[in-house]
Amino acid sequence: MNTELKNDLKTVPMYIGGEFTTGAGSVLMDIINPANGEVLAQVPQATRQDMQSAIRAARTAFDSGEWRQATGIQRATVLFKIAAALRAKASELAELETLNMGKPLFESEYDLGDAATCFEYFGGWATKIYGEVNPVPDNAVSMSMKEPVGVCGLIVPWNYPLLMAAWKLAPALAAGCTMVLKPAETTPLSVLELAKILDGIEELPKGVVNIVTGLGEEVGAELAENHQVDKVAFTGSTEVGRLIMKAAADSNLKKVSLELGGKSPNIFFEDCDFEAGVENALFACFVNQGEVCSAGSRILVQKSIYEKFVTAMVEKCKTIQVGPGMNPENKLGALVSEEHLNRVMEYIAKGKAEGAQLVFGGERLGGDLAKGFFVSPAIFAQVNNQMTIAREEIFGPVAAVIPFEDEAEAIAIANDTPYGLAGAVWTRDIFKAMRVSKAVRAGIFWVNHMQPTYCEAPWGGYKQSGTGRELGKYGVENFLETKQLHINLNEGPMGWY
Ligand code: NAD
Numbered sequence: 001m002n003t004e005l006k007n008d009l010k011t012v013p014m015y016i017g018g019e020f021t022t023g024a025g026s027v028l029m030d031i032i033n034p035a036n037g038e039v040l041a042q043v044p045q046a047t048r049q050d051m052q053s054a055i056r057a058a059r060t061a062f063d064s065g066e067w068r069q070a071t072g073i074q075r076a077t078v079l080f081k082i083a084a085a086l087r088a089k090a091s092e093l094a095e096l097e098t099l100n101m102g103k104p105l106f107e108s109e110y111d112l113g114d115a116a117t118c119f120e121y122f123g124g125w126a127t128k129i130y131g132e133v134n135p136v137p138d139n140a141v142s143m144s145m146k147e148p149v150g151v152c153g154l155i156v157p158w159n160y161p162l163l164m165a166a167w168k169l170a171p172a173l174a175a176g177c178t179m180v181l182k183p184a185e186t187t188p189l190s191v192l193e194l195a196k197i198l199d200g201i202e203e204l205p206k207g208v209v210n211i212v213t214g215l216g217e218e219v220g221a222e223l224a225e226n227h228q229v230d231k232v233a234f235t236g237s238t239e240v241g242r243l244i245m246k247a248a249a250d251s252n253l254k255k256v257s258l259e260l261g262g263k264s265p266n267i268f269f270e271d272c273d274f275e276a277g278v279e280n281a282l283f284a285c286f287v288n289q290g291e292v293c294s295a296g297s298r299i300l301v302q303k304s305i306y307e308k309f310v311t312a313m314v315e316k317c318k319t320i321q322v323g324p325g326m327n328p329e330n331k332l333g334a335l336v337s338e339e340h341l342n343r344v345m346e347y348i349a350k351g352k353a354e355g356a357q358l359v360f361g362g363e364r365l366g367g368d369l370a371k372g373f374f375v376s377p378a379i380f381a382q383v384n385n386q387m388t389i390a391r392e393e394i395f396g397p398v399a400a401v402i403p404f405e406d407e408a409e410a411i412a413i414a415n416d417t418p419y420g421l422a423g424a425v426w427t428r429d430i431f432k433a434m435r436v437s438k439a440v441r442a443g444i445f446w447v448n449h450m451q452p453t454y455c456e457a458p459w460g461g462y463k464q465s466g467t468g469r470e471l472g473k474y475g476v477e478n479f480l481e482t483k484q485l486h487i488n489l490n491e492g493p494m495g496w497y
Contacts, residue, residue, distance in 0.1 A: 010041045012188070014213050015195035016050065017057035018206025023050035029213070031189060034102035034334035035324040035372040043188050046214035051180070051222040054210035058151045058178040059228045061207030068148045068176035072127035078204045079123030079173055085197040086116040093162065093190055098325040100189045101161055102334035102373070103288055105325050114455070115166035121455040122170035125476045129175065134484070141487040146480045148176035149255060150230030153223030155216070155244070156191075157236045158184035158336050159291040159395075165191045167455075167470050168233045169209065175479035177231075180210045182220050184236075186337050188213045216240065224248060231255040233478060235293075237393075238419075238464050257468030257478050259293065259460055261393040262421030265414040266296030266450050267436065269407075270304045272426035273448065278312040281399070284424065284450035286320065286377045289335055290397035293465075294422035296450045298383075298390055299401045300410050306403045310381045313401070314360045322365060322374055334372045335396060341373040344396030348378055351389040356380040356400065385413045393419070407432060411439045420462030424450035443469070 011028060013020040021044075022028075028042040044050070061067060067075070086093065094108035101108075134142035154168040165181055172179050183191045188211075195211050198204055212219055220240075224232050224247035231254055234244050241258040248254045266284050268277050284296030301309045325333035335341045341364065348362040362378030377397035383390050390400045404410045414423055414436075424446040425436040433447045443461045446452070453459065453471075460469035468478055 012041050012043050012192045014044055014046060014050070014054075015192070015199065015209070015211040016054045017210065018199065020195070020199075023047060025050065029185060031100060031186070032337065033099050034336055035099070035326070037338070037371045037373075040099055041189060043192065043213040046212045046219045048218055048222045051212050051214070051219040052226065054180045054212045055151065055223070055226050055228050057207035057210050058180050061205055062148075062151050062178040064205070066205045067178060067208045070176070072129065074203060075174060075176065076123045076126040078201055079119045079126060079170060081201050081203070082170075082197060083116040083119035083123065085200070086112060086119065086194075089193070089197070090116070093193055095326070096193060097162060097190045098333070101158060101187050102336055103325050104330055104333050105328065107288060108325070111160055111163045114453075115163045118163070118166040118455045119170045122174040122476060125171065125473075126174040129476065129480065136486075139489045141489065143485045143487075145483045145485055147483055149479050149481050150177060151228060152177045152179040152479060153226075153229045153232040154179050154181045155220050155223060155232065155234045155236065156181070156183055158187040159288060159293070161187040162190040162194065164235050165194070167235075167459075167475070171470075171475040172233070172479045173208070174476055177479050178208045180212055180223060180229075182212055182214070182216075182223060185213075185215060221247060225251045227252045229254055231257075231479070233257045233470075235259040237261055241466065257470070258466040259468075259470060260421070260464065260466040261395075262293050262295070262419045262461065262465050263298055263391065263393050263417050264294055264296055264419070264422040264442065265298045265300050265424070265440065267300040267410050267414060267423070267425045268302065268305070268309060269410075269425070269427040269429070269432065270302045271428045273428070274305070274309070274312070276448070277426045278309060278316055280424075280426070280450055281309075281313055282316055282320070282377075285399045286332060286397045287451060289332055290377070291336065291395050292451075294444060294451065294453075295395075296422075296424060297394065297398065297400060298385070298413075298417075299399055300404050300413055301401060302410070303403045303405055306401075310359060310379070310401055313379055313399070317360050317377055317379060320377055322376055323369060324372065332377060332397060334374050336373070338373050340396070341375060344375060344394055344398065347389055347392070347394045347396070347398060348375075351378075351380050351383070351387065351398070351400070354387045354389070356383045356387055356389060362398070385416050391417065407436065411436060414440045418464045421465035422446075422450075422461075
């Protein structure tokens with residue numbers, strides 16, 4: 001909902017060229033607490049002109065050379081300072097994340113720790129960006145040098161607002177890039193707090209990081225289309241990823257990396273650790289309200305243990321308390337918005353209509369929770385892989401439990417999807433685990449676990465789950481160009497003519 005400028009609510013400004021500003025427009029966006037539907041704050045709905053100012057600020061900061069030519073130690077120092085400030089403000093920021101996004105507070109606290117670690121990890125990379133010497137045969141030295149890619153557009157989703165921003169800001173800063181970050185419409189508050197941290201670090205030149213709030217189809221699209229932008233790093237839906245790639249192709253062929261959606265299989269064989277498996281089937285699908293790109297939303301269970309497994313899932317699921325994230329007893333919070341809740345409810349209705357058996361949950365919660373956007377976690381049994389709830393990313397707490405006969409069928413079902421982000425297999429047979437791990441076409445694969453994520457290890461998808469990788473050494477590569485430099489060691493003409 002948009003409203004004209006009001007004075008009775010806290011207006012949180014954007015950050016452009018080292019200034020806090022509400023931009024050129026007069027429209028503000030209400031930022032809602034999904035646990036009770038109340039307006040938490042307002043942020044500017046930036047115009048395309050605001051975005052162009054931010055891009056100009058980033059361009060000027062890049063071209064001045066101050067940041068890209070800073071030493072690795074100088075850049076590392078800034079990243080470590082950001083990490084320290086995040087740790088110092090962790091509880092305040094975690095509360096803000098929960099109030100804005102809906103997830104349980106203890107999950108926001110994890111996210112804050114992970115975001116700080118991400119800045120520390122890439123702070124380490126800032127001093128370790130090396131080139132190579134290429135073994136060319138002539139009397140010459142050939143080198144590959146690494147240089148920052150330039151001005152970057154960083155577009156992030158709402159499910160891990162600060163953490164997804166950290167995954168992009170930290171490596172881009174380490175590489176020496178300048179950037180404009182665009183948070184999701186619904187969840188800008190934690191990154192706008194981060195702007196205050198950045199502003200307080202005097203070694204970070206103005207204009208290196210800019211943060212612009214607004215609509216994806218306006219200011220997000222401007223970032224993807226603008227000729228002054230050298231690269232867009234995007235995390236979000238496959239649908240919008242496609243638009244970004246098109247916009248990049250139709251403008252200046254800027255570099256694009258995409259972290260997109262998924263419909264990931266979590267595969268349980270009859271020889272799995274049953275108790276741990278049941279718990280993880282729920283955790284990997286319902287953590288963060290299921291609003292996770294790598295959610296194990298297709299739970300493939302071998303027929304010989306299927307009934308027992310589903311029954312155990314239902315029993316365990318009864319212990320998951322749903323409610324406001326600020327209450328420490330709640331393990332599942334509100335969905336991010338009413339619009340998203342309605343979309344999830346439509347998928348649940350479709351699951352029932354297509355003949356899947358809803359064996360637990362799947363109801364919008366009323367009573368004290370009626371003003372918030374709460375749904376009880378849903379377990380569908382007897383799902384086949386052609387049903388809509390097994391094919392489309394729901395991005396909510398909806399589990400589709402699919403039976404399979406043997407290893408070959410499990411692999412075939414796992415791969416029968418346009419996505420390829422993640423997957424997992426549960427078995428005590430290491431040979432089977434390795435066969436399945438190699439056969440499933442996905443960018444991240446776990447054995448006897450699902451979801452642990454580390455900034456030291458690569459993250460990204462096969463097929464329509466994206467292109468490029470974040471985190472690990474790939475994270476920093478994402479923001480670097482490679483220049484081949486050839487130094488001729490012969491003197492005099494080469495004698496060609
Ligand atoms: P979304 O695609 O709707 O929006 C993501 C971002 O893109 C937002 O900031 C939005 O404002 C912006 N945007 C929207 N339209 C745009 C346009 N035309 N041009 C430029 N930017 C535009 O996604 P969402 O609903 O915010 O997030 C959920 C999606 O994100 C899910 O599909 C999920 O799987 C994906 N995701 C992927 C990963 C990963 O690592 N692969 C991680 C988290 C989330």
